[in-house]
Amino acid sequence: MTAVQERSPMPQEREANPAMDAPDRPIGYGRVQRKEDPRFVRGKGRYLDDIVLPGMLHGAILRSPMAHARIVSIDTTEALAHPKVHAVVTGKDLEGLNLAWAPTLSADVQAVLATDKVRFQGQEVAFVVAEDRYSARDALELIDVEYEDLPPVVDVRRALDADAPVIRDDLEGRTDNHIFDWEAGDAAETEVVFARADVVVSEEVVYPRVHPAPMETCGAIADYEPVEGRLTLYETSQAPHAHRTLFAMVAGIPEHKIRVVSPDIGGGFGNKVGIYPGYILAVVGSIVTGKPVKWVEDRSENLMSTSFARDYIMRGEVAATREGKILAVRTKVLADHGAFNATAQPTKYPAGFFSIFTGSYDLQAAHCSVTGVYTNKAPGGVAYACSFRVTEAVYLVERMVDVLAAELGMDPAELRLRNFIKPEQFPYKNKTGWEYDSGDYEPALRMAMEQIGYDELRREQAEKRGRGELMGIGVSFFTETVGAGPRKHMDIVGLGMADGAEVRVHPTGKAVVRLSVQTQGQGHETTFAQILAEELGIPPEDVDVVHGDTDQTPFGLGTYGSRSTPVSGGAVALAARKVKDKARLIAAAMLETRPEDLEWEKGRWSVKGDPSAGKTMAEIALGAHGTVELPEGVDGNLDAEVTYDPPNLTFPFGAYICVVDVDPGTGKVHVRRFVAVDDCGTRINPMIVEGQIHGGLADGVGMALMEFIGFDEQGNCLGGSFMDYLIPTAMEVPDWETGYTVTPSPHHPIGAKGIGESATVGSPPAVVNAVVDALAPFGIRHMDMPCTPARVWEAMQGRPTPPI
Amino acid sequence: MQVPAPFDYARATSVAEALELLERHGEEARLVAGGHSLLPMMKLRLARPDWVVDINDVAELRHITEEPGRLRVGALTRHAELLGSEVVGRLFPIVHDAERVIADPVVRNRGTIGGSLAQADPAEDLTTVCDVLRAEVVIAGRDGERVVAMPEFHRGPYETACAQDEIVTEVRFPVRAGQGSAYEKVERRVGDWAVAAAGAALVLDDGGAITEAAVGLTALGLEGLAVEAAAVLVGQRPDEALFAEAARLAAAASAPVEDGRGPVDYKRHLADELTRRVLRTAAARAGALTAVQGG
Numbered sequence A: 001m002t003a004v005q006e007r008s009p010m011p012q013e014r015e016a017n018p019a020m021d022a023p024d025r026p027i028g029y030g031r032v033q034r035k036e037d038p039r040f041v042r043g044k045g046r047y048l049d050d051i052v053l054p055g056m057l058h059g060a061i062l063r064s065p066m067a068h069a070r071i072v073s074i075d076t077t078e079a080l081a082h083p084k085v086h087a088v089v090t091g092k093d094l095e096g097l098n099l100a101w102a103p104t105l106s107a108d109v110q111a112v113l114a115t116d117k118v119r120f121q122g123q124e125v126a127f128v129v130a131e132d133r134y135s136a137r138d139a140l141e142l143i144d145v146e147y148e149d150l151p152p153v154v155d156v157r158r159a160l161d162a163d164a165p166v167i168r169d170d171l172e173g174r175t176d177n178h179i180f181d182w183e184a185g186d187a188a189e190t191e192v193v194f195a196r197a198d199v200v201v202s203e204e205v206v207y208p209r210v211h212p213a214p215m216e217t218c219g220a221i222a223d224y225e226p227v228e229g230r231l232t233l234y235e236t237s238q239a240p241h242a243h244r245t246l247f248a249m250v251a252g253i254p255e256h257k258i259r260v261v262s263p264d265i266g267g268g269f270g271n272k273v274g275i276y277p278g279y280i281l282a283v284v285g286s287i288v289t290g291k292p293v294k295w296v297e298d299r300s301e302n303l304m305s306t307s308f309a310r311d312y313i314m315r316g317e318v319a320a321t322r323e324g325k326i327l328a329v330r331t332k333v334l335a336d337h338g339a340f341n342a343t344a345q346p347t348k349y350p351a352g353f354f355s356i357f358t359g360s361y362d363l364q365a366a367h368c369s370v371t372g373v374y375t376n377k378a379p380g381g382v383a384y385a386c387s388f389r390v391t392e393a394v395y396l397v398e399r400m401v402d403v404l405a406a407e408l409g410m411d412p413a414e415l416r417l418r419n420f421i422k423p424e425q426f427p428y429k430n431k432t433g434w435e436y437d438s439g440d441y442e443p444a445l446r447m448a449m450e451q452i453g454y455d456e457l458r459r460e461q462a463e464k465r466g467r468g469e470l471m472g473i474g475v476s477f478f479t480e481t482v483g484a485g486p487r488k489h490m491d492i493v494g495l496g497m498a499d500g501a502e503v504r505v506h507p508t509g510k511a512v513v514r515l516s517v518q519t520q521g522q523g524h525e526t527t528f529a530q531i532l533a534e535e536l537g538i539p540p541e542d543v544d545v546v547h548g549d550t551d552q553t554p555f556g557l558g559t560y561g562s563r564s565t566p567v568s569g570g571a572v573a574l575a576a577r578k579v580k581d582k583a584r585l586i587a588a589a590m591l592e593t594r595p596e597d598l599e600w601e602k603g604r605w606s607v608k609g610d611p612s613a614g615k616t617m618a619e620i621a622l623g624a625h626g627t628v629e630l631p632e633g634v635d636g637n638l639d640a641e642v643t644y645d646p647p648n649l650t651f652p653f654g655a656y657i658c659v660v661d662v663d664p665g666t667g668k669v670h671v672r673r674f675v676a677v678d679d680c681g682t683r684i685n686p687m688i689v690e691g692q693i694h695g696g697l698a699d700g701v702g703m704a705l706m707e708f709i710g711f712d713e714q715g716n717c718l719g720g721s722f723m724d725y726l727i728p729t730a731m732e733v734p735d736w737e738t739g740y741t742v743t744p745s746p747h748h749p750i751g752a753k754g755i756g757e758s759a760t761v762g763s764p765p766a767v768v769n770a771v772v773d774a775l776a777p778f779g780i781r782h783m784d785m786p787c788t789p790a791r792v793w794e795a796m797q798g799r800p801t802p803p804i
Numbered sequence B: 001m002q003v004p005a006p007f008d009y010a011r012a013t014s015v016a017e018a019l020e021l022l023e024r025h026g027e028e029a030r031l032v033a034g035g036h037s038l039l040p041m042m043k044l045r046l047a048r049p050d051w052v053v054d055i056n057d058v059a060e061l062r063h064i065t066e067e068p069g070r071l072r073v074g075a076l077t078r079h080a081e082l083l084g085s086e087v088v089g090r091l092f093p094i095v096h097d098a099e100r101v102i103a104d105p106v107v108r109n110r111g112t113i114g115g116s117l118a119q120a121d122p123a124e125d126l127t128t129v130c131d132v133l134r135a136e137v138v139i140a141g142r143d144g145e146r147v148v149a150m151p152e153f154h155r156g157p158y159e160t161a162c163a164q165d166e167i168v169t170e171v172r173f174p175v176r177a178g179q180g181s182a183y184e185k186v187e188r189r190v191g192d193w194a195v196a197a198a199g200a201a202l203v204l205d206d207g208g209a210i211t212e213a214a215v216g217l218t219a220l221g222l223e224g225l226a227v228e229a230a231a232v233l234v235g236q237r238p239d240e241a242l243f244a245e246a247a248r249l250a251a252a253a254s255a256p257v258e259d260g261r262g263p264v265d266y267k268r269h270l271a272d273e274l275t276r277r278v279l280r281t282a283a284a285r286a287g288a289l290t291a292v293q294g295g
């Protein structure tokens, strides 16, 4: 692969590719303003809570105040007597409909409303439907639930103790809290390498529980029409088609009678992949009352009950030579999955793509084993822009490489440079079974080092250390694995992870592209218009992008795991090429020549050797729908449809460097600078790419410094509001400095690799490595996130403590 | 959406009317000023007033008035107005120090000094500031007005001398020549309540000796001023060793509790560290920069 090693000096780039309203706007790829933004910046977005249907009722959920308790009785009499209440639904009622339990995305079941026990604080216990949302909430207080306390399992390290209470006694034959054991790599081979290595470092690395916390919380409006038996379900969903299929399976409503609409989505980050009890309850509410029912959770409900992320305790080990050649990496992981195993990931991957923990390094051996357990906490697991647990994997290996650098007394950047997979080794088969498609790592890290002035910073640091000032420089280099994925390996509840696209060119040459993926703010309406525009040579503003409505779009699995551009982007490009090929046949008919005699220049088929004789896409479109006599086998439209089954995943990568200053008196960390050099292959819209990176970097600073869903001994959630669950603001993050290289994916139709999660994956280790580097004078080699002032100060006192 | 329990609402345009409304609607009536403490509690249904009496139209409560020897600040003065006030910054830089780190601009645009003192949250910043500046609080009730000093006004967490049917109308700050004051807070993130904070005010005489001193702590379990810390300062010339001793005494007077913001020893360390910092700044602001030895 050849890397295009240009820095990205943004101002110049802006000049070269001015915004869309400039006369020389790009047709195809380039920096154009987002087509969807006019409606968002003018407050004209249409989110779930903006939708009001005639006669609509409102639902609210009564949640468990306890982490683990038996339900003795539920008395709904008073709530039902409330003048504005239309229905109160309990687990018992759902049992009658065979809906009390629903399948999760991980071959488990989850209670829709608790029947026997509550298993985490915030679990759904009863559902009230009332005339307005205020009355619905008032009525929740009128429901009387009697609980009998049970001892909760809060400490994940004790979940497998012989005397630990059994959380899932609903499952037959359950005698413990064990969910799964899973491994990758070769344990024996790895042991051999470790046994003869000069140096072995070992550290327990915790990636604590965090939450995606999208700006818009989750919600649904169900509108069941009993005469025809049709259900229209508006949902905050990242995967409308998958949801429709699952609803058909769970609720017994035939799939063709279900329409799922996912309107504008105010952030997802994985939080809106799963099907929550609230969605199902809105449907039940609508069936029971015969009216549309809206349910929208509040902030605390979102934080306490919906998909959390991470919660991995990882024992990491690295084997190396004295000279700094990394030989092998291995890890044992204890994974807290909460009360129900509801993680959203491909079936064969219970720990997601965690086995990419071998990172960007050429190793002789690697092995990981992951044990998943139940605890009395909210279910979920794969969420928060993690690329199916690549975040945990990258954090582990990048933290451990720094631990090794400290042991060897080597510069962490230098250590990485010495161990990278070389460009000529791609496609590279790693020791846990992945085939990295393309990469050229060294130029990316060198660019980041040059951009931040690495050597100068190290000099400054040495000087400051002499004066007792604490400054840290953190390096992280990540390889992502995204774009799931090849159908033969990857499915979610049996649905293959391919995605469709339909392209139609209208008679006037304007086009529509229909997608199975669903934007949550990523700018799909622009990016996908640009992909089509690039292929067909028409302006992006002439392309309408339709998504989020199962009645209007082809089947596919939706947007998460940075898969939209790698999967649906491939589908759009291939569909566009079909249209282009067909346009050639039609143009030939129009020009009364043979298709072989035509050549393509962007937007136009013309006669070889006579460029003046040609037809533009608009002319061809009119011809296709008009009266031109079409060649045999060519029908009268310019439409095409493709379902793209990716041959492999794509492997974006990047080099991140962070500089922090730590106040020695208070432990407060200030992030001074952050340089991010990303390689996502082909860059469709650099502005959108940068936007995705900026957002992910802020996420990373948040997780590294402050985000944390903790629990007390009783299992009470301590992160249930934005006063307790802190997300960073503009004040905590620096001005991002970005750069890029371009190493296209060799197997992808347009060479694009996906960028949605790179920065969330790559930035936490850069920040933590910087903090630990700042604390080196205290003899600290590792501290766990979140690096809050108190925790940093404790580390400075020689007692860095795990957060859980 | 979090929604409060049902309540009724009335809007007053004068102090007299507000008092009348409080009396009429009885014990379960609450004033609302900026609403940034009351409304979140109502939405969580931790506060459930039957009546909410809105005083945002009571113009007489919204003023910053400089008078000889004192500054009068109306109870409805917003955080943002205090922060924007040149006279406040000039006379009492500690107020600007604190205001810069109270919540965020959205909250500061609405939250008021009266509401802050009346709420008396243990992590609330202006109580410490008013303690340190030896402010007085004016309380209006059915039987007229009374003026109480801060130690009498602030009785402890969520408890003040202002009864349910009374209104805080004004806060009065005495102006002292030669005074320097400062406030510093550690927060986990901008807009967060204090992990810990400290405030100090020093008055220096022409010779550079400390004639008056006040040290206060926020979110550290100390009600009122750190008297021992202040006592060692008075009569001395500011220097690092003196500040270290005062800071040690302030930390000894603190009684922090462990919570999500940090353990006890960390917070006690902050009492010490932040006290030293605010004493340095207060002394410098009092014009004694050159007199500080080893600072």
Ligand SMILES: Cc1cc2nc3c(=O)[nH]c(=O)nc-3n(C[C@H](O)[C@H](O)[C@H](O)COP(=O)(O)OP(=O)(O)OC[C@H]3O[C@@H](n4cnc5c(N)ncnc54)[C@H](O)[C@@H]3O)c2cc1C
Residues within 6 Å of the ligand: B030, B031, B032, B033, B034, B035, B036, B037, B038, B039, B040, B075, B076, B101, B102, B103, B104, B107, B110, B111, B112, B113, B114, B115, B116, B118, B119, B123, B124, B125, B126, B162, B166, B167, B168, B169, B191, B192, B193, B194
């Ligand atoms: C996100 C957030 C972060 C915050 N961070 C901080 C912080 O870091 N530091 C800090 O100090 N504060 C902080 N606050 C609190 C903020 O400063 C509040 O505005 C303040 O505490 C209360 O002022 P208010 O005018 O909003 O009072 P309200 O909420 O209107 O009232 C609070 C209480 O005082 C009573 N009251 C109000 N006015 C009067 C009056 N004139 N006389 C008698 N009683 C009255 C009310 O009846 C009520 O009981 C924060 C608030 C929020 C929402």
